[in-house]
Amino acid sequence: MTDRVIVGSLGGSFGVHGELRLKSFCADPAAIADYTPLYTEDGRAFAQVILTGQLKNGFSVRLDGVVTKEDADALRNVSLYAERAVMPALPDDEYYYADLIGLTVLDTGGATLGTVKNVMDHGAGDLLEVIVPGQSDTILLPFTQAAVPTVDLGTKRIIANPPDGLFASHDG
Numbered sequence: 001m002t003d004r005v006i007v008g009s010l011g012g013s014f015g016v017h018g019e020l021r022l023k024s025f026c027a028d029p030a031a032i033a034d035y036t037p038l039y040t041e042d043g044r045a046f047a048q049v050i051l052t053g054q055l056k057n058g059f060s061v062r063l064d065g066v067v068t069k070e071d072a073d074a075l076r077n078v079s080l081y082a083e084r085a086v087m088p089a090l091p092d093d094e095y096y097y098a099d100l101i102g103l104t105v106l107d108t109g110g111a112t113l114g115t116v117k118n119v120m121d122h123g124a125g126d127l128l129e130v131i132v133p134g135q136s137d138t139i140l141l142p143f144t145q146a147a148v149p150t151v152d153l154g155t156k157r158i159i160a161n162p163p164d165g166l167f168a169s170h171d172g
Helices: 029-035 069-073
Strands: 004-013 020-024 049-055 058-063 079-083 104-107 112-121 126-131 139-142 150-152 157-160
Touching: 004 029, 004 069, 020 029, 020 049, 029 049, 029 058, 029 079
Parallel strands: 104 157
Antiparallel strands: 004 020, 004 079, 020 058, 049 058, 104 112, 112 126, 126 139, 150 157
């Protein structure tokens, strides 16, 4: 999947004629239809994505091969991926979520803080969900220029300057 980037997710059926709800993760949400074919994680491809309407937090869409409500419901919570080659090049300070997952997070002194498990967008800004060795809870690091001054995809490292106390040890 490294040559593919997550671009959206399906939310199940919309109506009874095989339309689906779609959340787009693209900077220009409607552009998701331009990046076809879109793929599911298990390799199913949709050559055609037709936006049929605007919904709260997304679109209603038609996908080729999805014709019944049952077909659509079977795709609930399925992520959609596009070939990286068809995606627009990003400015230097922007990243695809898929590129951040698995990166090692170091503090400004070079100590390892953890590993990026996920990237979350809660509307007010992106958060990096970081797995910390020896802790069961993950830590949510604001993905801002202040808290994450450096992302180096070449070395698979993120340099973080987290808010005081965020990564404080809980053992004493």
